[in-house]
Amino acid sequence: MCFPKEMECPGLEANIRWADVFILMYSVTDKCSFDECSRLKFLINYNKRRRRLSSSARVEPPVLLVGNKSDQIADRMVTFEEGHKRSADIGCVSFHEISVRENIEEVWDVFRDAVRRWRSLTKCPRLKRSSSEVPSQSSDSPSPNIPYQQQTGGRRWEEEAPFRDRASTDGTLHSRPTWRQQQQHQAAPPSPSGAPLLERRMSISMRGSPIDN
Ligand SMILES: Nc1nc2c(ncn2[C@@H]2O[C@H](COP(=O)(O)OP(=O)(O)OP(=O)(O)O)[C@@H](O)[C@H]2O)c(=O)[nH]1
Secondary structure (H helix, E strand, O other), X not given: OOOOOOOOOOXXXXXXXXXXXXXXXXXXXXXXXXXXXXXXXXXXXXXXXXXXXOOOOOOOOOEEEEEEOXXXXXXXXOOHHHHHHHHHHOOOOEEEEOOOOOOHHHHHHHHHHHHHHHHHHHHOHHHOOOOOOOOOOOOOOOOOOOOHHHHOOOOXXXXXXXXXXXXXXXXXXXXXXXHHHHHHHHHOOEOOOOOEHHHHHHHHHHOOOOOOO
């Protein structure tokens, strides 16, 4: 099995970035495909490291190395030992030799191994996707059981009170307004300057004045 160079396949690196587990397969009858796996592992490391730097993930994704066509004994160019050693050298989590044509159980073993490793990866909290990829479920986040738009009256919360409006100059973050406050905010008559009263009160408190109760 030979893979095209990434220049010929612009989607390759994009695919690497979204994948959580990798199976690199070569043919034991084709040295070229064997060497190509090392280059692909390098590409995976490169792309995943770049992603890890910009996210909370810390651990490398599992990569399995698989030598196919083990039934073709006479045409073999890569030995089992070479495959095993290469797997360790390039940092793969496991090595398999299989014959897709002759033994479906071996194929299942590879996929079971991949799923098992993917599961243990997703169980590890440090490997959660970055907050930009997965919406956070903090205690004050909307309930996962109720559609978000329903909970916010059809609008995103940020539209009601942007983060910067809640940030004060002393570095504290004012709590989000309650539903009642939001309703009042919407119903508040505009001030002479045109800004709603609640907004004016918030801007005063942001300058350090005590909030009137
Ligand atoms: N003997 C043997 N032949 C196999 C095995 N797996 C695949 N083949 C044969 O190898 C050829 C290529 O298989 P494909 O499934 O097309 O694999 P591929 O990765 O697309 O292969 P390339 O076209 O070489 O890139 C086919 O003729 C398959 O029958 C195997 O385990 N043993």
